Each structure stands twice: as C-alpha cells, then as structure tokens.
Amino acid sequence: MNVESSTTLLEDVILVHQALPEINLDEVSTQTTFLGKTLSAPLIIEAITGGHPETVKINATLAEVVEELKLGMGVGSQRAALENKDLEYTYSIVREKAPNAIIIANIGASQLVEGYGVKEVYKAIDMVKADAIAIHLNACQEAIQPEGNTRFKGVLNRIKEIIETVDKPVIVKEVGNGISRETAEKLVEVGVKYIDVAGLGGTNWVLVEKYRALNMGRRDLAEIAETFTHWGIPTAASIVEVRSVSKDITIIASGGIRTGLDIAKAIALGADIAGFALPALKWAIQGNLREKILKVIQELKMAMFLTASRNINELKRAKIVIKGVLREWLICRGININSYLSTGRARGFR
Numbered sequence: 001m002n003v004e005s006s007t008t009l010l011e012d013v014i015l016v017h018q019a020l021p022e023i024n025l026d027e028v029s030t031q032t033t034f035l036g037k038t039l040s041a042p043l044i045i046e047a048i049t050g051g052h053p054e055t056v057k058i059n060a061t062l063a064e065v066v067e068e069l070k071l072g073m074g075v076g077s078q079r080a081a082l083e084n085k086d087l088e089y090t091y092s093i094v095r096e097k098a099p100n101a102i103i104i105a106n107i108g109a110s111q112l113v114e115g116y117g118v119k120e121v122y123k124a125i126d127m128v129k130a131d132a133i134a135i136h137l138n139a140c141q142e143a144i145q146p147e148g149n150t151r152f153k154g155v156l157n158r159i160k161e162i163i164e165t166v167d168k169p170v171i172v173k174e175v176g177n178g179i180s181r182e183t184a185e186k187l188v189e190v191g192v193k194y195i196d197v198a199g200l201g202g203t204n205w206v207l208v209e210k211y212r213a214l215n216m217g218r219r220d221l222a223e224i225a226e227t228f229t230h231w232g233i234p235t236a237a238s239i240v241e242v243r244s245v246s247k248d249i250t251i252i253a254s255g256g257i258r259t260g261l262d263i264a265k266a267i268a269l270g271a272d273i274a275g276f277a278l279p280a281l282k283w284a285i286q287g288n289l290r291e292k293i294l295k296v297i298q299e300l301k302m303a304m305f306l307t308a309s310r311n312i313n314e315l316k317r318a319k320i321v322i323k324g325v326l327r328e329w330l331i332c333r334g335i336n337i338n339s340y341l342s343t344g345r346a347r348g349f350r
C-alpha cells in the first residue's frame with residue numbers, strides 16, 4: 001500500500017558538480033550542532049510512535065541507533081500517555097536507550113485548544129527528558145478523519161504562551177502538508193525559532209485516511225480524501241518559503257527526505273538539518289536501520305565532496321540550480337530566486 005506523495009520538488013534542485021573540488025573525501029565533515037548538542041550529521045528521526053505496548057520495541061531500536069550514531073529523534077504524539085500514565089514507558093524507553101542523544105517531545109496543536117497547556121507540555125518534556133518540544137500542526141489530517149478535531153482557532157496564542165513560559169526550545173512542525181510563508185510569518189511573530197516544514201512529498205496522511213475510510217466502508221470519505229491527495233506545499237518549496245521569512249530561525253527539512261542527496265539539496269536550499277520518519281520506521285522493522293542511516297550519511301558526504309563543501313556551512317553556500325515547477329512556484333510566490341540564492345538562504349551569506 002503506497003502512503004507517500006509523489007513529489008517533494010527536490011528533483012527541481014540541482015547541486016552543481018565541481019570536478020575540481022580541491023578537497024579530499026575523507027576531509028568532509030557532516031558534523032553540525034542542533035539544540036545545543038553536536039550531531040554527527042544533520043539528521044534526525046522524526047516523530048513516529050509511542051502509546052501502545054507494541055511501539056516500545058520500535059522506539060527502543062530507533063533510540064539505540066540515534067545514540068550510537070550521535071543523531072537525534074522525536075517521539076510520537078504523547079497524548080496517549082498524558083491521558084494514561086501506564087503508557088509512559090512506551091515513550092520514556094527512548095531516553096533510557098539514548099541518554100545523550102537529542103530527544104524531542106511531541107504534542108498536537110489541536111490538544112492545545114482542547115485544554116492542554118504549560119502543565120501538559122512540561123509533563124511531556126519530563127516523560128522523555130526532552131531537549132525540546134515539538135508541536136504538530138495537522139489540520140489537513142484532522143479534516144479528513146471522521147473523528148478528527150478541526151478546532152484550530154486560538155492555536156497561535158497557545159503556542160505563544162508556551163514559548164513565553166516553557167524553558168525548552170519549541171519546534172513547530174507540520175506532518176506532511178508543509179509550512180507556508182504566511183504561516184512562518186505568524187510563527188516567527190510569536191517567537192518560534194525552530195520550524196520543521198514536513199512538506200508534501202513523503203508520508204501522506206490523506207492517503208492513509210483514504211485507506212482507513214475504505215476499510216471502514218466509508219466510500220464518501222475516501223472520495224473526499226482522493227480529492228485532496230495532492231494537497232500541500234512540497235518540501236523544497238516550503239523550505240524556501242520559510243527561509244525567505246527569516247534567516248535566523250532553524251529549519252528542519254522533512255517530508256519525503258529519503259537519501260543523503262535529498263539532505264544535501266535541502267540544506268543547500270536553506271534548511272539547517274533534515275529528518276525522516278517513514279524510512280526509519282521501515283528500516284527499524286526490517287532490522288537494518290543502522291546500516292541504512294550510515295548509507296544515507298555516506299551519500300550526504302559524497303554530495304558534499306562533489307560540491308566542494310568541506311562542512312555543513314559550506315554546503316549551505318553550494319552552487320545550485322532551481323528549475324521546473326519549483327522555479328515556477330517561487331516566481332508565483334514573489335520570491336526573487338537570484339537574490340535568494342546569492343544572499344537569502346543562509347546566515348552570514350555574502
């Protein structure tokens with residue numbers, strides 16, 4: 001069953017090959033810092049799971065690998081454990097297995113308007129001794145679910161309250177439909193410093209809900225889902241939309257990131273780090289997560305070598321070409337591509 005969208009538009013980003021990189025492959029460093037810790041590569045495993053006894057093994061596997069490889073990970077929505085203390089262990093296993101890695105707690109924006117506040121956010125953070133809390137925005141998914149919570153009025157104010165009160169970094173993330181320029185502007189205005197774009201091109205909750213609706217015999221809902229299959233902002237477009245709002249925020253590129261080349265393109269386009277969820281889940285189940293992540297990091301390293309980028313800062317300035325639909329998208333959105341590429345996409349860019 002395919003639950004992935006067809007395009008991130010990263011195929012419209014070309015990293016320009018440098019035949020004379022004047023560096024050695026083994027000099028290339030993928031190291032970076034995120035949330036005050038050093039990562040061996042700009043990669044996190046995105047929020048996936050927790051809340052059911054069967055998820056403990058998956059969370060343990062993900063955590064062991066991120067600890068060993070010096071990466072980071074998010075846990076899935078902690079609502080289940082906030083409502084039932086007995087399920088806390090399905091999340092806290094992550095910190096047990098990864099005492100040093102970056103761990104990101106997770107709650108949903110719609111819970112914030114239902115009454116969750118600073119107290120629940122602290123509980124979620126304490127449960128996994130998190131380095132940060134992610135608040136996910138999933139309006140599209142909720143709208144398509146028969147039991148979905150579509151009350152999103154007031155979310156921004158709740159996010160503002162949390163940022164002003166909680167002493168941990170707050171990441172605002174989508175779940176596969178991307179963050180627009182307008183949304184990023186609102187988030188930056190209330191003090192958000194970390195945005196995870198989770199754009200279109202990877203896990204597609206509309207498709208997931210379509211299959212669920214068909215299983216429930218709800219043809220009507222499945223047809224609505226079908227109509228909205230391609231809804232959202234492709235990951236590559238979302239990275240540029242968000243970066244064009246602020247040079248100072250940290251951008252996590254996710255949504256259809258599948259290879260080290262995708263990570264290199266996302267960073268050269270304006271992101272700081274990247275993340276993926278579905279591949280990590282599949283590899284954890286298959287038992288080859290560690291090898292696959294090492295392969296991804298090697299691909300990133302190779303792309304850096306071939307663009308003459310010794311480190312992640314240099315990758316942020318790598319020469320790129322933006323073509324096709326992504327180019328049209330940016331033109332329609334009033335983003336000046338030449339000035340974006342020459343000075344707009346990274347801090348301290350000249």
Ligand SMILES: Cc1cc2nc3c(=O)[nH]c(=O)nc-3n(C[C@H](O)[C@H](O)[C@H](O)COP(=O)(O)O)c2cc1C
Pocket residue numbers: 046047048049075076077106134135136173174175176198199201202203254255256257275276277278279281
């Ligand atoms: C099985 C699964 C469960 C997920 N659960 C959550 C969640 O609880 N909270 C959340 O913020 N995002 C959740 N996500 C979304 C991911 O964190 C990520 O933003 C999105 O899947 C895009 O990445 P991908 O294309 O690499 O899967 C989930 C994704 C998957 C595949």
